[in-house]
Amino acid sequence: MTEAASSDWPDVQVHVVTGKGGTGKSTVAAALALALASTGKNVLLCEVEGRQGIARMFDVEPLPYAEIRIAQGLPGPDGHAGVVHALHIDPESALLEYLAMYYKLGRAGRALDRFGVIDFATTIAPGVRDVLLTGKVYEAAQRNSRNKGAIRYDAVVLDAPPTGRITQFLNVNSELAGLAKVGPIKSQSDTVMTLFRSERTKVHLVTVLEEMPVQETADGIDDLRANDLPVGGVVVNLVRPQDLSAETLAAARAGELDRTGIEEDLRKAGLEVDDALLDGLLTEAHDHAVRRGLEDSQRQLVAQLGVPTYELPRIAGGVELGDLYELAAQLRRQGMA
């Protein structure tokens, strides 16, 4: 392995990963969990949207409401590697567990379920739903004596709801404010908020170099800051190959690539060159250069966001388990873990 940069977030315990639909936030969350495990940390990777995306990425059975060991990081110089566990959090199970843990409500808990109260609580008020989801994340990050024998984690990575909903999701306090002004659920949400507002939490945003996702990322950051939620880094995902120099790109855009030279090179490489091949390559270079130009202007906007940024390549053919390790290594090299 190449040497890793020192982490930009050494003291962060909860890494929240959000992003617009289609930007690959789940992939980034998984890669980040592996990257952290490769620094020797024990990591819990959580998902809360009922998609079972983690199970698909790691090629395991759909996850139950339990912490399942799914992968190991790459061993560091000392030969030690951290472990990644995964947890699929659903609000109903979280509520029942919460009732059992804090109220010893075994029978009453089941009665609540039977009367549809659990359903009611988790459907009517998304605030309640989010308190339960984030509450479980909190519990995993700050294990106490109530959950005996549970695994202790150095870091929790949360594959969170998309950018458009992230502030509302994390800001459980204000969502609940209208509903519960006092009472245990209110103090629960206060405790959760203390962790989320602290330096031990960071919200990372995943984007691609296109106009709408970048705009949404900028709006998301403003929104998080306005609500005192700690913004982490921006991960630019699905970046096109960066093979060509700026000069070559400019020439390709202007249609001024050295056609004769390229033709000679192609022959040197043992190819049978005809006009179709040559024109094809030049047209492809032109299209690529146009897109790279658009990407670069979006990249400048990302740079102006004033937060650390990381880039991950687009992997032709889709991300497989092996690719996750490669992405994790890239995040480490860039200092995200």
Added chain:
Amino acid sequence: MTRRHTRVGPLAATDARAPRLDVDALIDDSAVGIIVCCGSGGVGKTTTSAAVALRAAERGRRVVVVTIDPARRLAQAMGIERLDNTPRPVTGLDLSRGGGLDAMMLDMKSTFDEVVISQTTPEKAAQILENPFYVALSTSFAGTQEYMAMEKLGQIHRAARKDGSYDLIVVDTPPSRSALDFLDAPERLSSFLDGRFIRLLLTPAKGPARLMSAGLGLITNALTKIVGAQVLRDMQTFVAAFDTLFGGFRQRAQQTYRLLQADGTAFLVVAAPEPDALREAAYFTERLEADRMPLAGLVVNRASQQPESTMSAEEAMAAAARLNGEASVTAALLRLHSDRARMVASEARLISRFATGHPDVPMTVVPALPSDVHDLDGLRQVGALLASG
């Protein structure tokens, strides 16, 4: 239609012969009064609905498009920057064939408020609108946006039938967690409102309810302990005030559901050539069929374009390697070609997998444009690609 078309993008490389989705035939069919665009988030649903609406208008339909959350510049181009629930005419179109296009952005909360107000007395409506539980329900109930999109569709449809204002309604659906949300939302909302617990909250602690008072006591105690007595009281007030509206809500939900099933409706499932989006599209297609909803076809957006030369990815990589560090520009061009060929091949695999599992679903493939769409010309271009895909 005799015009021949060349396939662009992944389908060009596959043998899977999904029937072609003829978008122009769909929008020219005067029997089609509603087109619903659905699919998972980030696949270009809003752009697709706007492009379909614009093309239909320029081909002579009188169209209204209901969008959920358009990109700012697209909204500006269509003149719908305000969330005011009122369709506004889009200018700059070629209306020589007698069509027209209005556009509106859905305001979920005020749509919900309107329903409440229309169903009850002003006093009761005011009481409901203020209740914290109503506020939570109307702003962030999982599925409210979906439900309200369908409610708005129902409203516009009824009004259009009366005054003949539109003959085609195009609806964008919210970027749901799951595309199924919006089909389930009306049912979920009404079954929620019918829920046992709600009934329980409505039951005074006497009469037949005594029979279950043991269970009830247990529950009330537990709830008081967890949420506090105040919340429980708010909940009860809300449910009591809302009770008279339940019937109306259920009825409207059922009406909308029937409207979606009717012959004049057509569903377009939108996807991108990516595993998650196509998995969701497959799921959704099956679900539409199971619910006997009229599926028009699948739109695959943002497909990589077939490279112009036929050299394979492997051949290009091998040639690049043979250059052995020299001729870096040429080697880079070869690698670029290889990357593109691999993208196209993997998209083709995904799409043909879909086609194999759903051989009867017509499909159109729209190649990725180099830049984002944020003006009417861009929409026109997407419309043309949709129709020729």
